[in-house]
Amino acid sequence: MSNTPHELAEEFPAQALRISALKEQDAHFARLVEEYHEINRAVHRAETRVEAVSDEHEAELRKKRGALKDQIWQRISA
Numbered sequence: 001m002s003n004t005p006h007e008l009a010e011e012f013p014a015q016a017l018r019i020s021a022l023k024e025q026d027a028h029f030a031r032l033v034e035e036y037h038e039i040n041r042a043v044h045r046a047e048t049r050v051e052a053v054s055d056e057h058e059a060e061l062r063k064k065r066g067a068l069k070d071q072i073w074q075r076i077s078a
């Protein structure tokens with residue numbers, strides 16, 4: 001388990017400008033990024049025990065975060 005937040009700017013540092021531009025140009029992409037941030041914050045709260053959740057729920061949150069990250073990567077690398 002990692003207590004390090006997985007912010008998109010840290011995950012894709014070379015793509016920060018592309019992410020910013022796509023958020024402004026593409027409403028669907030902006031929603032993906034917002035959902036990623038919401039899930040990422042929930043995972044971080046669970047990992048740091050700020051918010052008590054079951055191990056299963058925490059694992060599900062991580063899966064959702066990973067799926068969103070994959071979708072975001074597909075959009076920024078297209």
